[in-house]
Amino acid sequence: MGDTARVSAIVWTAAVSLAAWLWLLLCQGFFWRTDVRLPRRADPGDWPSxxxxxxxxxxxxxxxxxxxxxxxxxxxxxxxxxxxxxxxxxxxxxxxxxxxxxxxxxxxxxxxxxxxxxxxxxxxxxxxxxxxxxxxxxxxxxxxxxxxxxxxxxxxxxxxxxxxxxxxxxxxxxxxxxxxxxxxxxxxxxxxxxxxxxxxxxxxxxxxxxxxxxxxxxxxxxxxxxxxxxxxxxxxxxxxxxxxxxxxxxxxxxxxxxxxxxxxxxxxxxPRLHDLWRMVSRSAYAQLRHSPLLLLGTVLGLLLVYLVPPVSLVAGLAAGSPAAALLGGLAWLVMTGTYVPMLRYYRQPLWLAPLLPFTAFLYLLMTVDSAVQHYRGRGAAWKGRTYARPDAVSDEG
Known part of the structure; x- marks a missing residue:
């Protein structure tokens, strides 16, 4: 009974993840396309300063x-x-x-x-x-x-x-x-x-x-x-x-x-992971308006959207659940397909596309670290300066 319940939970979670990816694919402004480039226009008659x-x-x-x-x-x-x-x-x-x-x-x-x-x-x-x-x-x-x-x-x-x-x-x-x-x-x-x-x-x-x-x-x-x-x-x-x-x-x-x-x-x-980590973590929690609730929602969202698909595929195969494996695999496939245009834009090998869940997990850790550094008083630090949260600064000036 317990094993059946666990498999059922995996199937339903994978189904929700796949539904999220289908929504992102079709309803989030076609964010994955990389053809939004500077419009080619005729030169103006007079060039402004x-x-x-x-x-x-x-x-x-x-x-x-x-x-x-x-x-x-x-x-x-x-x-x-x-x-x-x-x-x-x-x-x-x-x-x-x-x-x-x-x-x-x-x-x-x-x-x-x-x-x-x-x-x-x-x-x-x-x-x-x-x-x-x-x-x-x-x-x-x-x-x-x-x-x-x-x-x-x-x-x-x-x-x-x-x-x-x-x-x-x-x-x-x-x-x-x-x-x-x-x-x-x-x-x-x-x-x-x-x-x-x-x-x-x-x-x-x-x-x-x-x-x-x-x-x-x-x-x-x-x-x-x-x-x-x-x-x-x-x-x-x-x-x-x-x-x-x-x-x-x-x-x-x-x-x-x-x-x-x-x-x-x-x-x-x-060049190093440390350099990229600092780039992301210095402002990730500010992006969430220093809100613990938004942080929790972001972590859960990243887990559901990016980590559930590969985990469901592996767990489904291990537990002998074709439904969980199929749903997880389809979600991972959609995710991978939406990442391909960005890799092409950056002229990178396409074998990196299935690794997006791993990269998303890194971003999850960077975001959590951003919140930890904020509460330690070292948030939003850059080149020797640390900035307070917006509601902690004066309106003067």
Missing amino acids: VCVVVPARDEAAVLPSSLPSLLAQEYPGRAEVFLVDDGSSDGTGELARELAHKTGGLPLIVTSPGEPPAGWTGKLWAVRHGIGLARARGPEYLLLTDADIAHEPDSLRELVAAARAGGFDVVSQMARLRVESLWERLVVPAFVYFFAQLYPFRRIGRKGSRTAAAAGGCVLLRAETAERVRIPDAIRHAVIDDVALARAVKGGGGHIWLGLAEKVDSVRPY
């Missing part, structure tokens, strides 16, 4: 691979770059000046805002300083891009053309992250896959949709919109600043586009 704002803290290791690509932009209109050195200790600012002197190209201004006041994250304080200087130039658009992002020469041109033609307040591209080490191959494509599952790109670009997100490495923002919705002041304490920016813009009636990049790449390496 653009100011590029690059917050940078201890980025000397990656700057030689990224900054020259920004300075070399082939943009027909007026454009200049503001690199905001956020208290670096590795000579980031001086290196930026040297690179600009060697490579030429767009004008570069290197500045520093000083330490952020209470209630501000360092990156957003740097962005605020850069936007403040840029506004004196009266640009129509601001390009917010990270110091580890390399752009092909026509990247800015295509971003502006797409924004103008589509009437977008924000055009954002998720930079193609580096995938070279074994751990990068296992974790990085899944990171983008999970992000798209949470924020389906097609829904973000649809007017009237409440889904809002951006990719902080590459955000072209209409300057008038930034001023109207008070960016970055309105999101000054946000650890996940790109999603917060998108929500503020969409909440103010703005139109957003987000898709995968073809000409924007991250040059930052994450």
Whole structure:
């Protein structure tokens, strides 16, 4: 009787998991497709002025691979770059000046805002300083891009053309992250896959949709919109600043586009599991709004959606239950199939697709660790700074 009940429980759990995957496949904005790319548009008749704002803290290791690509932009209109050195200790600012002197190209201004006041994250304080200087130039658009992002020469041109033609307040591209080490191959494509599952790109670009997100490495923002919705002041304490920016813009009636990049790449390496673990865990619990209930729901959801299929397949075969094995196998097959497009986008071997449950389990552990670090007072730590939860900061500033 007990064995029958256990097998029955496995069958029903596997059935629920398969139903969840069928819903994700058909009803979650076709998140698994990777064909949401920057719209190809005709060049505008007049090219608006653009100011590029690059917050940078201890980025000397990656700057030689990224900054020259920004300075070399082939943009027909007026454009200049503001690199905001956020208290670096590795000579980031001086290196930026040297690179600009060697490579030429767009004008570069290197500045520093000083330490952020209470209630501000360092990156957003740097962005605020850069936007403040840029506004004196009266640009129509601001390009917010990270110091580890390399752009092909026509990247800015295509971003502006797409924004103008589509009437977008924000055009954002998720930079193609580096995938070279074994751990990068296992974790990085899944990171983008999970992000798209949470924020389906097609829904973000649809007017009237409440889904809002951006990719902080590459955000072209209409300057008038930034001023109207008070960016970055309105999101000054946000650890996940790109999603917060998108929500503020969409909440103010703005139109957003987000898709995968073809000409924007991250040059930052994450060669070890430890490096990737820090990248995810530093903000995972903030994504859950520091809520124990959301954390519990996330853990249970990851177990049901990603771990139940392979476990049901193995348990069904071991217990002689064809139903459990079939349901688990079908759920695993759907999961694997939805992951294939992302692996192709990252030019990775398809044998990695069935390993997604293992990677999801790693993300589950990273998320739990993020919560543990938060309650130990080390949550949202990055480059020597630890940020408080939003409801613990002052509204001053």
